[in-house]
Amino acid sequence: MKKIFLFLFILSILLPDYVCSDEKTLKSLEAIEKKYAGLRDYTADVHVHFDIETFKTPDMEAKLYFKIPDKLKIESKKIFFFPKEGGFFNPAFFKKEDYESRSVEEAATNRKELKLRIVPKKKDLMGREFILVIDRDENLIREVHLSQVGGRETRAEIEYMKYDSFDLPKRIVLNLDIPSVEPNESIGFGPPEQKPKRITGRIEITYSNYKINTGLKDDLFKTR
Amino acid sequence: MKLFWFETYKTFSRWRTYIGFIAIGVVVVVSEVVMKLSATEISSRMMKIFQKDFLISGNVLNGWFVTAFIMNTLHIHIPFLIALVAGDMVSGEATTGTVRFLLIRPPSRTRILIAKYLTALFYTAGVVLFFAGVCIVLGLILFGQGDLVVHHYGKFGIVLIPEAEIPVRMFLAFCAAFWSMTVVASLAFLFSTLAENSIGPIIGTMAVVIIFLVFSNLPLDFFRNLSPYLFTHYMGLWQRFFDQPIPWKEIVRSILLLGIHHIFLFSMALIIYRRKDIKS
Numbered sequence: 001m002k003k004i005f006l007f008l009f010i011l012s013i014l015l016p017d018y019v020c021s022d023e024k025t026l027k028s029l030e031a032i033e034k035k036y037a038g039l040r041d042y043t044a045d046v047h048v049h050f051d052i053e054t055f056k057t058p059d060m061e062a063k064l065y066f067k068i069p070d071k072l073k074i075e076s077k078k079i080f081f082f083p084k085e086g087g088f089f090n091p092a093f094f095k096k097e098d099y100e101s102r103s104v105e106e107a108a109t110n111r112k113e114l115k116l117r118i119v120p121k122k123k124d125l126m127g128r129e130f131i132l133v134i135d136r137d138e139n140l141i142r143e144v145h146l147s148q149v150g151g152r153e154t155r156a157e158i159e160y161m162k163y164d165s166f167d168l169p170k171r172i173v174l175n176l177d178i179p180s181v182e183p184n185e186s187i188g189f190g191p192p193e194q195k196p197k198r199i200t201g202r203i204e205i206t207y208s209n210y211k212i213n214t215g216l217k218d219d220l221f222k223t224r
Numbered sequence: 225m226k227l228f229w230f231e232t233y234k235t236f237s238r239w240r241t242y243i244g245f246i247a248i249g250v251v252v253v254v255s256e257v258v259m260k261l262s263a264t265e266i267s268s269r270m271m272k273i274f275q276k277d278f279l280i281s282g283n284v285l286n287g288w289f290v291t292a293f294i295m296n297t298l299h300i301h302i303p304f305l306i307a308l309v310a311g312d313m314v315s316g317e318a319t320t321g322t323v324r325f326l327l328i329r330p331p332s333r334t335r336i337l338i339a340k341y342l343t344a345l346f347y348t349a350g351v352v353l354f355f356a357g358v359c360i361v362l363g364l365i366l367f368g369q370g371d372l373v374v375h376h377y378g379k380f381g382i383v384l385i386p387e388a389e390i391p392v393r394m395f396l397a398f399c400a401a402f403w404s405m406t407v408v409a410s411l412a413f414l415f416s417t418l419a420e421n422s423i424g425p426i427i428g429t430m431a432v433v434i435i436f437l438v439f440s441n442l443p444l445d446f447f448r449n450l451s452p453y454l455f456t457h458y459m460g461l462w463q464r465f466f467d468q469p470i471p472w473k474e475i476v477r478s479i480l481l482l483g484i485h486h487i488f489l490f491s492m493a494l495i496i497y498r499r500k501d502i503k504s
Contacts, residue, residue, distance in 0.1 A: 054381025056468035062281065072279070079282035079371045079384060081274065178277075180380050199380055 052201030287363030311425030
């Protein structure tokens with residue numbers, strides 16, 4: 001009996017906070033959703049600079065097409081590598097109903113920022129955990145930390161500029177920290193290495209020449 | 225020079241000389257046609273490690289990539305094709321019974337040997353040039369142009385070489401491939417001065433190349449330490465021209481080491497042949 005009371009007592013302490021944190025999360029994500037409700041598609045020129053030891057490439061340029069909810073197309077005459085996670089702005093990606101809140105805290109910065117820890121409900125995004133740093137004044141996602149199963153860590157820092165009436169990324173800096181060898185890739189039968197080396201580095205993506213809501217057709221995104 | 229052209233004419237008059245060119249033609253044409261037919265599969269397999277993290281656009285599987293890809297097989301079949309001719313250069317004369325006839329002519333043994341050696345190198349250059357020509361021309365026709373992505377399978381890393389830089393790098397890579405293949409020619413030539421028939425030098429050369437390649441690739445510390453002392457270790461010299469930045473210091477060192485091999489092997493051949501008692 002004592003144990004049950006103790007359990008109920010702990011629950012009564014934790015539950016309001018949990019409900020409160022969930023509400024805060026929902027409100028923050030909802031505010032962003034509302035802010036970008038009018039954004040249906042955009043086109044932009046992207047410039048990518050790799051600063052990764054194992055990625056020896058010159059800067060790359062391409063045209064990016066995006067359409068709500070998640071259609072993306074890259075057009076480039078040359079070979080182009082574009083980061084899938086965090087490399088582009090999708091206002092519909094963090095929909096409140098698609099995520100579960102894990103924790104909410106005030107970010108330790110001068111701005112009025114909130115740090116949300118959320119996990120996706122969708123099956124195809126399982127095994128990931130996001131930490132979003134949200135600017136509550138501007139309703140903008142300033143940072144996205146992504147942790148994935150297998151020890152993959154990505155942190156995206158986003159700088160915005162106003163294009164028409166929308167705040168859209170001017171520059172995204174992706175910080176990568178990923179294992180060098182895929183878990184299912186063979187590494188031969190040589191002498192055991194001390195520890196698998198990790199690959200760290202930065203990818204800087206600069207956006208320019210935005211064209212917003214031009215009515216991009218679905219056909220444009222069909223892969224030939 | 226006259227002797228050299230005479231030897232070259234003799235070499236290219238033999239049907240055996242063209243086996244190498246036919247073999248290269250078959251290997252390259254069949255490989256590139258099959259690659260063209262299974263282009264999607266190849267692209268997705270080679271880019272598998274990046275597809276999780278990146279959207280990749282552009283013509284990755286282009287003619288330059290295909291050429292570099294096929295060049296990886298260079299150390300497997302080209303040494304055999306070179307040994308086939310270089311191993312026959314001197315011993316072939318003994319087999320056909322023309323060696324005494326050859327040596328009673330005014331030119332000295334040294335001049336005759338130099339002419340034969342230059343012919344072996346000329347043939348090696350011809351084989352590598354033909355290999356390069358077929359690979360590049362057919363590759364560009366079937367797969368088109370584009371930047372070159374150099375990727376070591378299973379590793380999260382690439383070197384991307386802009387299209388404008390590729391022809392020069394490719395030229396240097398094939399020059400490096402020629403330089404490393406001439407060591408095989410020198411070795412076959414040395415063996416050819418030792419033997420009275422052509423089979424021994426050809427098989428002997430291939431045996432040395434295979435043994436050295438196996439030793440160079442065994443993943444054990446002993447063989448890893450031994451590897452830099454084997455000339456096969458430097459046969460991948462051409463790959464350095466697709467690094468970013470090009471490791472010139474390492475390239476020059478490899479070129480010099482291979483050059484020392486040439487000098488040593490040819491000097492040995494010369495010493496042996498000048499002292500050789502010709503009985504056939």
